[in-house]
Amino acid sequence: MFGIVRPCAHRLGERFKTEWMAHLCGLCLALRGDHGQFARIVTNYDGLLVSVLTEAQAGPLPGARRTAGPCPLRGMRTAPVANGEGARLAAAVSLVLASAKVRDHVADRDGLLARAPIAAAARKVARGWDRAGARTGASLGFDTAVLVDAVDRQGGIEALAGAGTSVLVVTEPTETATAAAFAHTAVLAGRPGNGPALAEAGRYFGRLAHLLDAVEDQGADALAGAWNPLTATGTSLAEARRLCDDALHGIRLALREVEFADAGLAHRLLVHELRTSVDRAFGASSCGHAAHNSAGQGYGQPPQGYAAGGQAGYGQGGPYGGGQANPYAPSGPGTPPPMGPGGPGGGGGGGGFGGLPPQKPRRGLLAGCAVAIGLFCTCQICCTEHEGPWSRQKRDPWCDACECCENCDSCSNCCDCCNCDGCCCDGCGCDC
Structure with missing residues (x-):
């Protein structure tokens, strides 16, 4: 797995976690179905955004989900998975971009790829992935040549870049490739008017992906003597952070121009989770949940905060489609919890505030x-x-x-226009 958008299941909430897993598994199975078992190795977190955007624009369609069989990565459980053109486009894009990543590692002579026979085998696999991605893309009306061209130009741009060169010159091929993939989701969803705005969001996302990869790898690249765009162009971390923040703002503005059927998951990933990815890359965030578990929770005890407020969902249409607000969200601070099972005085559960379930015997x-x-x-x-x-x-x-x-005391990770009822991890009520 690779990618910059790596959401935490605890932060997503049950609804978005289920949807996110449906797209992730759908991408994996689309790769297997079209290109064989080995192709599943290129399943990645960013590629599934193509599937998410396609479904967010088209809305729930007949056949958009199918039930997949048991899988070890799902705890040997069946699950509904995304099925259709969005997942197949995500598979095509993932193959081509994974091919580019392999060739980049070969060029850098990383690890075992420094050995000629292994490097030759890797190049052969990469060429096969290029051809496979092109076949799937062509069947969907998407020309992957724009992706391949961007990859081919990258090496020449890096060779010419030096101190004083804008780092945005180096990120341009990635921006162009991602813009093309995002824009084609509008075609698949039958909303061609969304193309320009999605292309803009894709350009900013490609910029973020390239910059965050450079930030995370800068130390290791320095030790290995490998080329790094920030080091080569003399771009400081402060300037890289400014560019990342500008890209986040650009994505948010671009998504406002897109007509979605249900923007819930797309908004969560491309607005909130993407900001978390930036904070993570620059060392500005930490996992409160993991720290809480490791510091204060015994192995055999139930998770603390089990009955805490769940993830607030988005109404039909989400924050962009003009739909209804979540009818179940609390109306403001001090709103009493509902009566009934799990509420104060309610029956059922294990008793007590929040209704903790009884512990299972060891x-x-x-x-x-x-x-x-x-x-x-x-x-x-x-x-x-x-x-x-x-x-x-x-x-x-x-x-x-x-x-x-888990214990954040502000909504600093939310959009500038958010009016949150509480911590953004528990569900932001923004209407961006």
Whole structure:
């Protein structure tokens, strides 16, 4: 997996987590269906944005979801996954961009790719991915030549860039490629009028992707003697942060011009999660959830804050489509929680404020060992939420990069126009 938009499941909430996983699994299965099992290795977090944008504009259509079979990365559970042209376009774009990444590593002679036989094999795989992406793109009316051309120009631009060169000259090919992919989602969704605004959002997203990759790799590149756009052009981190903040603002403004059927997930990823990605790259954020778990929660105890307010959803049409606001969101500070199960005085659950469920009995030593082996063999322990083998309490996957700020005291991560009812991690009521 690679990509700059890596949302935390705790911050997404149940609705958006389910939708995000549907698009991620849909991309993975589209790669397998069109290009074989090995192609699934290029599944990435940013590629699924193409699928998200297509569905956000078209709305729920017949056949847009199908039920996929059990998968280790889903805890051996079935799940609804995205199905259709958006997922296939995401697959084509992912293949071409992954091919570019492989060729870049070959050119830099990274690791084993410094050896000629392995480098030759990698180049052959990359050429195959280019051809496969082109075939799928052509079937959808998308010419991947614009992506390949951007990749081919990148090397020449980097060779000419030096101190005093604007770093935006170096990011231009990535901006052009991403703009083309974002704009074509409007064609697939039957909303061609959205094309220019989505192309603008794509340009800014491509700029962010390139800059954040440069920021995160600058230290390692310096040690390895590898080329880095910030170092080569003499761009300071302060200037890179300014450019990233400008790009975030540009994406937000561009999305306002797009006509969506349901903008909920697209807004969450491209506005809120993208800002979190920028903060992460520049070391300006931390994972309050992980720190809270590691510092104050025992292994066999239920998660604290279990009954905290859930993710506020967006109404039909979301913040851009002019739809209704969330009818279930609290109307303001001091609004009492609803009566009934889980509320104060309500029945059901485990009693008490919020209605914590009763704890499951712990497993014995041998039964827990058997479950632990199963979790390891099916990759659940590192890739999906699971029960602790012995405690039976919910555990986050080992590979989960949770970055939610559970105890944030401001809405600094929200849009400038937000009127939040509380912490933006618990659901921002913005109408941007």
